[in-house]
Amino acid sequence: MSRSTTRFDTKKVNSELVTLTYGALVAQIIKDLENTDDVSKQLERLGYNMGIRLIEDFLAKTGTGRCLDLKDTADKIQTAFRMYLGVQPNVANWSAAGDEFSFVLDSNPLTDLVELPEDLKGLKYCNIICGVIRGALEMVQLDVQSWIVQDQLKRGSKH
Amino acid sequence: MVIYGIYIVSKSGGLIFNYDNNVPKIETEKKFSYPLDIKLQVENKKIVVEFGQRDGIHVGHVLYAVNGVPVTGTQMDDGQNALEYLEHKENYPATLKFGRPKMTTNEKIFLASMFYPLFAIASQLSPEPKCSGIEVLEADTFRLNCFQTLTEMPIRCELFDSNLKSILEQIEKSGIANI
Amino acid sequence: MTVYNIYIFDKAGTLLYYEEWNRLKQSGMTRGRGGKTNSFVSKISPTDTKEGFLCYKTSKYTLHFLETPSGLKFVINTDVHSQGVRELLQQIYNQVYVEYVVKNPLCNLSQPIQSELFKSNLDSYIKQSPIFLSKAL
Numbered sequence: 001m002s003r004s005t006t007r008f009d010t011k012k013v014n015s016e017l018v019t020l021t022y023g024a025l026v027a028q029i030i031k032d033l034e035n036t037d038d039v040s041k042q043l044e045r046l047g048y049n050m051g052i053r054l055i056e057d058f059l060a061k062t063g064t065g066r067c068l069d070l071k072d073t074a075d076k077i078q079t080a081f082r083m084y085l086g087v088q089p090n091v092a093n094w095s096a097a098g099d100e101f102s103f104v105l106d107s108n109p110l111t112d113l114v115e116l117p118e119d120l121k122g123l124k125y126c127n128i129i130c131g132v133i134r135g136a137l138e139m140v141q142l143d144v145q146s147w148i149v150q151d152q153l154k155r156g157s158k159h
Numbered sequence: 160m161v162i163y164g165i166y167i168v169s170k171s172g173g174l175i176f177n178y179d180n181n182v183p184k185i186e187t188e189k190k191f192s193y194p195l196d197i198k199l200q201v202e203n204k205k206i207v208v209e210f211g212q213r214d215g216i217h218v219g220h221v222l223y224a225v226n227g228v229p230v231t232g233t234q235m236d237d238g239q240n241a242l243e244y245l246e247h248k249e250n251y252p253a254t255l256k257f258g259r260p261k262m263t264t265n266e267k268i269f270l271a272s273m274f275y276p277l278f279a280i281a282s283q284l285s286p287e288p289k290c291s292g293i294e295v296l297e298a299d300t301f302r303l304n305c306f307q308t309l310t311e312m313p314i315r316c317e318l319f320d321s322n323l324k325s326i327l328e329q330i331e332k333s334g335i336a337n338i
Numbered sequence: 339m340t341v342y343n344i345y346i347f348d349k350a351g352t353l354l355y356y357e358e359w360n361r362l363k364q365s366g367m368t369r370g371r372g373g374k375t376n377s378f379v380s381k382i383s384p385t386d387t388k389e390g391f392l393c394y395k396t397s398k399y400t401l402h403f404l405e406t407p408s409g410l411k412f413v414i415n416t417d418v419h420s421q422g423v424r425e426l427l428q429q430i431y432n433q434v435y436v437e438y439v440v441k442n443p444l445c446n447l448s449q450p451i452q453s454e455l456f457k458s459n460l461d462s463y464i465k466q467s468p469i470f471l472s473k474a475l
Contacts, residue, residue, distance in 0.1 A: 052447065056440040059406055060432040065388060066407040068212035098196035098211065139408045142210075163384040182384045217386045259386060266381065273378050281396050286342035286358075286415055291397035298379045299389045 015086070019112045026125060040124040047131020048138075054084070055136035066140065073142065074101055077133060085109055102149060124148050163301060166267070172275030174268045186223065186258035187215040193251035199242060204232045206241055208257060216257045224256035278305065341470045342399060342415040344460075346435070348448055349409025355451040357460065359470070376405065392424065402427060410435075420469045434460050 167176035343358035
């Protein structure tokens with residue numbers, strides 16, 4: 001899983017394979033853990049572990065330096081979304097102090113083929129992305145919280 | 160060539176002479192409204208910009224003044240704590256002056272003693288025998304040239320160009336007092 | 339021109355990897371000093387630094403230093419005449435470390451690098467570089 005999404009040249013990997021692999025992974029975790037909150041947490045942790053590696057790849061490929069303000073950070077995460085997921089999120093909802101914002105994803109390849117059943121409504125299906133952002137930024141000494149504001153095939157948005 | 164400064168360090172690592180020749184002054188003053196979008200932190204008893212660099216105010220810069228009132232350490236000259244002052248909404252808009260921290264003599268002495276082990280380790284780490292200590296140290300913003308005299312009194316100096324070694328030799332001949 | 343040795347340290351200064359070529363005298367460091375040098379450099383610098391410490395030169399060798407934003411430190415010692423070593427360090431990071439350590443899920447990032455794949459790739463990468471030209475040959 002981590003291998004297939006970390007490839008820069010996304011053309012090499014069929015995006016449906018990624019979607020299906022991720023779906024299978026989530027389904028398996030749901031089977032293993034009863035509680036949907038635990039599943040969400042597990043996905044976040046999984047993303048975190050990806051993030052701490054993905055950041056090195058990102059730094060190496062973009063040759064970018066250290067972030068010096070959060071706008072810069074937002075910009076770079078946006079680039080990362082484009083590199084790794086092939087989507088361009090919009091940055092919105094900046095707080096007045098400039099320390100909080102949202103990414104709005106118009107399309108999300110992870111949820112392309114997904115519909116959540118009634119009994120799993122509480123599941124944060126894409127929580128892995130929050131984890132990736134947290135893990136990656138932690139490695140560059142930025143402590144952030146990242147959560148899903150709106151979700152479920154309507155729109156995913158996070159900081 | 161710009162020469163920023165000259166340092167002379169004794170055999171035991173103490174700073175015995177220092178002269179700042181051409182240190183650029185970097186200061187920025189700007190009006191801020193509430194809430195403050197620059198993250199400040201107390202570091203070495205100074206208020207330092209930690210995150211949120213913009214408009215010439217860089218990470219690592221120190222808060223020098225609030226509304227024209229100079230800040231020493233974390234205290235404003237009128238006795239208030241600057242960080243607490245900036246937490247209150249009613250104190251905005253506020254004009255803050257930031258700048259790159261100037262080195263105090265104490266810090267220079269500290270840095271000189273820091274250079275000494277670096278110099279010695281460089282010589283020990285050599286892959287070949289009979290190696291000198293650091294002769295040139297390069298960073299993205301300056302170059303430091305170091306010349307060690309035969310009396311093992313290292314004299315060092317930072318500058319952009321590498322030609323200072325010969326100048327330093329002249330200084331050596333004519334005596335330190337002439338600098 | 340010649341390459342003497344390479345060190346890789348993690349952000350805490352732990353030695354992750356060491357390899358040497360063409361060495362005449364045995365000596366080495368086990369803890370990273372780059373961080374210390376870098377803090378010295380940023381304090382003494384007359385203006386704001388971006389990358390900070392780049393290299394230092396002695397009579398016998400040059401030490402080149404590269405720190406990534408994630409705190410990894412790459413240190414390489416070459417003879418005093420070598421050019422473009424910083425680019426080489428950047429490429430080692432991009433094309434060897436990231437490929438064979440970071441993307442190997444079974445490599446622990448905070449432990450010394452044991453991977454044979456990394457070792458052999460790094461070795462051939464260094465040996466291919468124009469900077470590497472053994473004096474012994």
